Amino acid sequence: MSLADARAHVPELIAVPHDPVADHAWIDRLALGCHRYTPLVALDAPDGLILDIAGAAHLFDDEAGLIDDAETRLSRLGMTVRHAAGPTADAARALARYQSRPAPDEVQAVRRLPVAALELEPEATTALIRAGLKTIGDLASRPMANIAARFGGDATTALRRILGDAPSPLDPRIAPFPIMAERRFAEPLGSTAHATKVLAELIAETGEDMLERGKGGRHFRATFFRSDGLARSIDVETGHATRDTGLVMRLFAERMDGLADPLDPGFGFDMIRLAVPRLDRLGATQLRLEGGEARASDRGAAMDELVDRMTIRLGRKRVRRLHAESTHIPEQAQLALPALDAPPPQPWTMPDPGEPPTRPFHLFDPPQPIEVIAEVPDGPPHQFRWRRATHAVRRYEGPERIAPEWWRRRDNGGLTRDYYRVEDVQGRRFWLFRHGLYDEKPDPRWYIHGVFA
Amino acid sequence: MRESSSPLAGLRKQIARLAADGGPASRPAEGRLASGHAGFDAAIGGGLMTGKAHEFFAADALDGTCAAAFAALLALRTPGKAPLIWLRTADAANRTGHIYAPGIAELGGDPDRLLLVETPDPRMLLACANDAIRCAGSAAVIVESWGKFPLLDLTAGRRLVLGARDAGTTLLMLRLNAAPTPSVAETRWSVAPAASHMLAADAPGAPAFDLELLRWRAGPAGGRWRLDWNHDDKSFGHRLGETPLPGPLLSLPARRTLPAHGAAAA
Numbered sequence: 001m002s003l004a005d006a007r008a009h010v011p012e013l014i015a016v017p018h019d020p021v022a023d024h025a026w027i028d029r030l031a032l033g034c035h036r037y038t039p040l041v042a043l044d045a046p047d048g049l050i051l052d053i054a055g056a057a058h059l060f061d062d063e064a065g066l067i068d069d070a071e072t073r074l075s076r077l078g079m080t081v082r083h084a085a086g087p088t089a090d091a092a093r094a095l096a097r098y099q100s101r102p103a104p105d106e107v108q109a110v111r112r113l114p115v116a117a118l119e120l121e122p123e124a125t126t127a128l129i130r131a132g133l134k135t136i137g138d139l140a141s142r143p144m145a146n147i148a149a150r151f152g153g154d155a156t157t158a159l160r161r162i163l164g165d166a167p168s169p170l171d172p173r174i175a176p177f178p179i180m181a182e183r184r185f186a187e188p189l190g191s192t193a194h195a196t197k198v199l200a201e202l203i204a205e206t207g208e209d210m211l212e213r214g215k216g217g218r219h220f221r222a223t224f225f226r227s228d229g230l231a232r233s234i235d236v237e238t239g240h241a242t243r244d245t246g247l248v249m250r251l252f253a254e255r256m257d258g259l260a261d262p263l264d265p266g267f268g269f270d271m272i273r274l275a276v277p278r279l280d281r282l283g284a285t286q287l288r289l290e291g292g293e294a295r296a297s298d299r300g301a302a303m304d305e306l307v308d309r310m311t312i313r314l315g316r317k318r319v320r321r322l323h324a325e326s327t328h329i330p331e332q333a334q335l336a337l338p339a340l341d342a343p344p345p346q347p348w349t350m351p352d353p354g355e356p357p358t359r360p361f362h363l364f365d366p367p368q369p370i371e372v373i374a375e376v377p378d379g380p381p382h383q384f385r386w387r388r389a390t391h392a393v394r395r396y397e398g399p400e401r402i403a404p405e406w407w408r409r410r411d412n413g414g415l416t417r418d419y420y421r422v423e424d425v426q427g428r429r430f431w432l433f434r435h436g437l438y439d440e441k442p443d444p445r446w447y448i449h450g451v452f453a
Numbered sequence: 454m455r456e457s458s459s460p461l462a463g464l465r466k467q468i469a470r471l472a473a474d475g476g477p478a479s480r481p482a483e484g485r486l487a488s489g490h491a492g493f494d495a496a497i498g499g500g501l502m503t504g505k506a507h508e509f510f511a512a513d514a515l516d517g518t519c520a521a522a523f524a525a526l527l528a529l530r531t532p533g534k535a536p537l538i539w540l541r542t543a544d545a546a547n548r549t550g551h552i553y554a555p556g557i558a559e560l561g562g563d564p565d566r567l568l569l570v571e572t573p574d575p576r577m578l579l580a581c582a583n584d585a586i587r588c589a590g591s592a593a594v595i596v597e598s599w600g601k602f603p604l605l606d607l608t609a610g611r612r613l614v615l616g617a618r619d620a621g622t623t624l625l626m627l628r629l630n631a632a633p634t635p636s637v638a639e640t641r642w643s644v645a646p647a648a649s650h651m652l653a654a655d656a657p658g659a660p661a662f663d664l665e666l667l668r669w670r671a672g673p674a675g676g677r678w679r680l681d682w683n684h685d686d687k688s689f690g691h692r693l694g695e696t697p698l699p700g701p702l703l704s705l706p707a708r709r710t711l712p713a714h715g716a717a718a719a
Contacts, residue, residue, distance in 0.1 A: 348558035362550030397656035453522030
């Protein structure tokens with residue numbers, strides 16, 4: 001039926017464009033909220049969630065209590081929920097999606113499911129029904145070999161999974177973390193200040209756990225579950241493994257201050273969870289002679305904390321260290337990498353004694369075009385114009401010819417560059433190059449690539 | 454009882470003091486950033502004082518590299534591995550160019566000591582500068598700004614200076630394309646490039662700087678120096694390839710005024 005037809009039948013129809021991305025974002029938010037029930041939550045795209053509640057149901061008295069709680073919360077968010085519990089993930093999924101008739105127990109319920117629950121090709125499903133095999137139970141009573149011969153291996157696998165004879169592994173949305181601590185509240189916490197206090201306790205708790213294992217956290221994730229079923233995760237990362245509650249709390253405070261949309265308790269948080277997704281080795285610290293922790297590395301620690309704080313405030317790509325790359329293409333000879341988890345430093349090219357520097361202090365990337373007057377076409381520049389100012393060249397050295405990396409690129413790497421180190425009459429030193437030799441290109445352009453000290 | 458415990462208490466106090474400042478090795482050398490140029494250092498009492506703020510003005514927009522290099526070299530001259538924190542706004546790379554580590558390595562500095570921080574705007578630059586300056590253990594904090602920088606008023610400057618004093622860090626303010634305004638800095642310099650000493654075949658030589666002391670809180674201003682960087686002995690003492698004088702053959706005046714370089718001379 002077309003939209004026009006539908007509107008003719010039902011004039012008050014509300015039509016909304018299909019937005020799969022927004023749908024996915026919403027189901028993902030719901031999934032985050034469902035982490036309150038179990039750490040193992042899998043997305044069943046596009047409209048389902050699978051929760052592994054083995055060993056988690058007792059927190060809500062029993063399975064029925066947990067399901068009731070989930071249904072209440074989700075319906076409060078305007079969701080209509082079809083739910084089912086089953087012995088395996090695939091069985092539960094099939095029950096939730098295809099169950100139409102009540103059954104005395106789970107086994108019977110599964111056997112009464114229609115064969116469509118196998119989700120085979122439409123032709124295969126039709127063929128099964130034509131053959132008189134209308135339910136899973138009908139199919140299960142046949143020899144597996146016959147089904148495999150007629151409908152392929154997929155049909156038997158799907159059947160065995162639903163019946164629980166074959167494992168149906170879950171692909172959790174977030175892999176469960178080895179170290180986690182959580183607090184549930186009978187009465188929701190209405191203020192963010194209280195929530196941060198609880199967070200500090202949780203950090204101290206995970207700190208003790210990590211101390212026992214000789215580990216420290218590199219990444220902390222706090223998840224605040226609101227009583228209306230939604231949740232919000234906040235992450236902080238550190239450059240070095242840490243168990244220091246004060247430090248992690250300062251980082252969280254920094255992060256929360258910088259949030260574009262602040263943490264909103266709504267009707268209150270009823271659960272807060274702290275997970276440590278990334279761990280590193282961290283031994284115990286030696287105590288000082290008169291008590292308290294050793295302070296020999298205080299300055300290094302202060303610097304690390306500064307890097308962490310700035311990274312949280314500005315983002316990973318804004319706090320960087322420079323790394324050497326082994327190439328002679330000037331703009332690729334350095335890499336600016338996040339200081340938070342920078343690799344060990346590589347050695348730099350050391351200067352030749354007695355020689356002036358051949359590389360500039362500041363580099364333009366991309367190089368900026370200039371207009372050059374040279375005495376002879378492939379000779380050194382005599383005068384050049386850059387940023388609306390003319391510079392008369394008094395001294396020069398060059399060319400330093402840098403060939404392209406022909407082994408890396410299909411077009412032989414582009415053009416050869418002739419670099420000149422020039423000094424103008426005012427004593428400013430520049431790094432200019434002609435992009436292309438005269439036999440490579442008829443009228444090569446000139447660029448300024450850097451400025452020397 | 455008293456007699457036996459007091460030497461113990463004294464020792465404890467001594468240990469606490471040693472532990473508090475990290476031992477003698479970590480203390481900055483005499484609290485000065487020296488250039489290695491005898492005349493220059495002597496004229497300002499041994500170098501730029503640590504725990505203070507110093508301003509470097511580049512009169513012309515094109516001289517920004519020169520001022521930046523001078524400040525960086527002064528900080529990277531200090532021995533050890535203490536990081537040099539360099540704060541700039543994100544648009545600085547388009548104006549003065551990216552800080553180029555191979556160039557710094559060729560000048561004899563260690564680029565691994567650099568910690569680059571780019572901020573989205575000048576307000577954040579100031580906030581991060583306040584944080585960085587309060588973090589002890591850096592060789593220096595360079596704050597690079599472009600243009601007038603009205604946010605850096607006397608109050609903001611005073612806050613930075615107090616932070617530097619408490620943590621014992623040194624603040625090097627790079628004021629590119631800006632004219633000097635009243636500030637709380639200890640010294641204020643105008644930096645411009647000087648014509649280098651020519652090498653064979655008319656090639657440009659090692660970096661040369663033309664420095665003018667515009668203001669000095671602890672003494673008279675107005676000196677002008679020409680400093681040549683020598684990356685072999687990492688100092689501004691004497692220029693590259695020139696052997697130092699064997700003894701005190703020439704008496705160098707404490708402060709000398711060179712004739713104008715650059716445009717005026719040309």
